[in-house]
Amino acid sequence: MITSVLNTAELRKDFPLLEQSVNGKKLVYLDNAATTQKPKEVLEALNTYYEEYNSNVHRGVHLLSQKATDAYEAARTNVAAFINAKHSHEVIFTRGTTEGINLISNTFGRMFLQKGDSILITAMEHHSNIVPWQMICEERGATLKVLPIDDDGVLKMEELPALLDDKTKLFAFTYVSNSLGTVNDVHEIIAQAHGKNIPVLVDAAQAVQHMKVDVQHLDADFLVFSGHKIYGPTGIGVLYGKEQWLNVLPPWQGGGDMIKTVSFEKTVYNELPYKYEAGTPDVSGAIGLSAAITYLNGIGLEAIEESEHELIQYALEKLTAIEGLTFIGKAKDRAGAISFLLNGIHPFDVGELLDKQGIAVRTGHHCTQPLMDIFNIPGTVRASFAFYNTREDVDLLVAGVRKAAQMLS
Amino acid sequence: MSINEQQDEIVDEFEMFDDWMDKYEYIIQLGKELPLIEEKYKTEDHLIKGCQSRVWLHPEYKDGRIFFTADSDAIITKGLISMVVKVLSAHSPKEIIDADLYFVNAIGLNSHLSPTRSNGLLSMLKQIRSFAHAFYLQQKNNATS
Numbered sequence: 001m002i003t004s005v006l007n008t009a010e011l012r013k014d015f016p017l018l019e020q021s022v023n024g025k026k027l028v029y030l031d032n033a034a035t036t037q038k039p040k041e042v043l044e045a046l047n048t049y050y051e052e053y054n055s056n057v058h059r060g061v062h063l064l065s066q067k068a069t070d071a072y073e074a075a076r077t078n079v080a081a082f083i084n085a086k087h088s089h090e091v092i093f094t095r096g097t098t099e100g101i102n103l104i105s106n107t108f109g110r111m112f113l114q115k116g117d118s119i120l121i122t123a124m125e126h127h128s129n130i131v132p133w134q135m136i137c138e139e140r141g142a143t144l145k146v147l148p149i150d151d152d153g154v155l156k157m158e159e160l161p162a163l164l165d166d167k168t169k170l171f172a173f174t175y176v177s178n179s180l181g182t183v184n185d186v187h188e189i190i191a192q193a194h195g196k197n198i199p200v201l202v203d204a205a206q207a208v209q210h211m212k213v214d215v216q217h218l219d220a221d222f223l224v225f226s227g228h229k230i231y232g233p234t235g236i237g238v239l240y241g242k243e244q245w246l247n248v249l250p251p252w253q254g255g256g257d258m259i260k261t262v263s264f265e266k267t268v269y270n271e272l273p274y275k276y277e278a279g280t281p282d283v284s285g286a287i288g289l290s291a292a293i294t295y296l297n298g299i300g301l302e303a304i305e306e307s308e309h310e311l312i313q314y315a316l317e318k319l320t321a322i323e324g325l326t327f328i329g330k331a332k333d334r335a336g337a338i339s340f341l342l343n344g345i346h347p348f349d350v351g352e353l354l355d356k357q358g359i360a361v362r363t364g365h366h367c368t369q370p371l372m373d374i375f376n377i378p379g380t381v382r383a384s385f386a387f388y389n390t391r392e393d394v395d396l397l398v399a400g401v402r403k404a405a406q407m408l409s
Numbered sequence: 410m411s412i413n414e415q416q417d418e419i420v421d422e423f424e425m426f427d428d429w430m431d432k433y434e435y436i437i438q439l440g441k442e443l444p445l446i447e448e449k450y451k452t453e454d455h456l457i458k459g460c461q462s463r464v465w466l467h468p469e470y471k472d473g474r475i476f477f478t479a480d481s482d483a484i485i486t487k488g489l490i491s492m493v494v495k496v497l498s499a500h501s502p503k504e505i506i507d508a509d510l511y512f513v514n515a516i517g518l519n520s521h522l523s524p525t526r527s528n529g530l531l532s533m534l535k536q537i538r539s540f541a542h543a544f545y546l547q548q549k550n551n552a553t554s
Contacts, residue, residue: 023429346462346483352523353485356429364461378462378482407434408484 006299006307012388014039014295025358028393028400033178033206033337033384034362035228038292042232045291049284057283058257058274072283075290076273082293083223084214085240089272092246093286096237097205098128100224101172103239103276104201107249109136112169118143120163120171120198122155123374126178127367129203133172147173149374153180153329157188164196171200175207179366179382180329181312181337183207190219199245205229209386210308210335212301215240227285231386232292236285239276246272253278304387305335311385312338315394322401324409328380339366339380342401345408347381353404354381359397412504415496416512423516432516436488443491444498446478457536461525462486464533468540474499475544477537489518489530497537502545506538 012018015037020027029037049071055064057072073088080088094100105119113119119133123146130144137144147163148156164171171193176183186202193200199221207213209230215223222245227236241249251258251269255278260268269275296304315338319325324343342350351363364379365372372379383397410418426432446455446467455465462483469476477498481487496512497505513519519527 346486348462348523348525349483349485352526353430353433355523356433356521403430407430407437 005303005310006387008307008388008390011299012390014041015388016040016043018388022358022360023356026396028359028396030383030385030389030393030397031360031362032209032386032389033229033366033382035234036209036231036386037388038231038233038288039295041295042288042291046233046284046288049287054284056280068283071287071290072281075286078290078293079238082297083208083238083240084216086216087243090240090243090246092239092241092273092276093281094224094237094239095235095282096226096228097126097203097224098132098237100222100237100239101129101201101203102132103252104172104222104224104241104249105132105136107252108170108199109133109140109142111249113137113140113142115141116143116167117169118145118165118167120145120147120168120173122147122173122184123149124153124155124177124180124182124368124371125172125174126203126205127369129172129174130370142169143167146370149182149371152331153177153182154331155182155184155189157185160189160192164193164198166196168196168198171198172203173200174203174205175213176204176210176335177329177368177371178206178337178384179339179368179371179380180331181334181339181384182329182331183211183333183335185333186218186220194219206336209296209304211305221245227289227292230289230292231295232289233285236282236289238289243272246276251275251278255279257281299387307387308335308385311389311391311394312336314391315383315385315397318394318398319401322398322405324405325401328375328377337382337384339382341377341380342405342408345405347379349408350381350401350404353407354397354400357396357400357403359400361397412496412500412508416510416515419492419496419512420515429521432521433485436492437484438488439491439495440484440487440489441491443480443487443494444476444478446480450478451480457529457532461529464490464529466490466533466536466540468537468544470544470547473501473548475502475505475541486526486529489522489526490533493530493533493537502541502548505541506545510534 017037053064053067055068057069076091077088080091133144175186190200201222202220204223204225208225221242223240225238228234258270258275258278260270326341328339347363362382446465450467451465457464464481466479477494479490
């Protein structure tokens with residue numbers, strides 16, 4: 001009997017959705033990099049909010065509004081502790097990773113980006129960490145530069161020093177690649193950028209659910225992630241920004257809650273974190289995300305990391321044995337996703353036949369088209385893991401891939 | 410065989426399989442029967458827009474009827490094209506324009522195909538219809554001139 005650090009078979013029971021059949025087969029959910037399923041604790045928190053204290057925050061004098069405000073702000077404190085932010089007002093609630101990046105590209109870009117300057121990203125970024133920067137660079141007459149990767153899907157760190165030149169105003173990069181599963185050496189990257197006084201934005205959308213992320217230890221200037229990829233609801237996300245940055249940057253969206261006083265002549269903006277939360281925020285989303293974090297804390301990120309690492313090693317080993325299978329992304333340090341192709345077979349064909357066997361994977365370019373172009377492929381089949389996945393899931397995946405390969409060749 | 414007779418035949422054949430994996434096996438088999446497009450036509454303007462995988466389609470107008478050849482880089486897609494071509498190829502432009510393609514629903518493909526695939530299938534049908542329209546107009550113009 002193989003002993004695991006986590007009793008995944010038992011933990012799975014916390015996720016009602018996983019207990020179902022798809023196309024007459026037991027569901028094997030391996031599309032966790034796209035979104036994770038929600039534990040009962042999160043569903044109950046959402047339900048309780050709407051059944052017992054749904055109310056607008058920060059403005060009512062009545063009891064329900066007070067309760068909602070307290071829960072919303074407690075969620076912020078919980079998130080701050082989870083990523084070890086120095087202050088809870090350094091945590092801004094957003095709609096997700098994409099909105100967090102857009103917030104920084106717009107505010108930072110308008111304030112600091114001049115003609116001839118540049119923003120640095122990497123070749124493995126998700127479209128959400130490419131397009132916002134392209135847009136602001138175009139607007140400001142700046143250039144977008146790209147740190148390349150090698151054939152294994154690992155950043156070419158030897159090229160980083162030259163790219164961190166005096167024209168570079170910010171380096172935005174992913175912690176973990178959503179397509180390749182590569183875990184980047186974030187500490188080293190940040191140390192090098194800061195060595196040249198260049199601030200960094202870390203896209204942690206594929207990191208926070210797999211490993212302990214400590215913004216102070218990393219010394220990240222900005223860090224973003226999405227609630228729905230860390231077992232929370234959709235529509236809520238987090239932007240962490242160092243207090244000194246967020247105080248300097250201008251507001252982004254205008255509206256209610258982000259102001260102190262408004263007259264037709266002049267508006268005085270509110271202080272952090274409200275300055276960046278215009279309009280009624282996603283109160284239930286924040287409460288749901290907080291419940292997800294509390295749930296994860298109960299299991300322990302270290303145990304999750306160890307358990308997932310073990311499972312991914314097992315999956316790599318089993319998949320390697322399939323004839324004609326090539327991995328796209330062969331980094332040593334990896335988390336979350338495994339991308340692969342079957343010799344000469346379109347990834348959509350494999351994905352469709354896996355679906356008919358009850359196995360949910362993602363096929364396509366995974367919102368990383370430039371990365372697919374580098375590998376000169378239309379896309380990949382991507383299996384991505386959560387702590388609730390078991391060895392049985394991996395065995396079913398492997399059997400499913402074998403069956404698809406046999407039918408398609 | 411008329412368009413509807415061909416559709417009925419496909420529906421009957423699909424009914425022999427209970428399991429969707431077997432139906433897919435059959436679709437893949439059908440793909441092998443697709444009259445392949447000549448390599449020289451595998452160009453950008455023969456690509457069908459709206460398909461996630463690459464699909465090339467070429468119409469040939471001969472003696473009042475349209476004959477289709479095609480290909481795709483995805484095997485299941487190839488099977489789907491093959492079904493459509495089987496049903497619509499070798500018919501007059503008018504017959505193709507007027508055709509009621511009920512077989513897609515009847516075999517349950519609509520609910521079983523992934524959304525990207527069914528969108529692709531729709532794009533393919535749209536392209537075939539627009540070819541038929543063009544040949545139909547050409548035919549009419551020739552008749553009146």
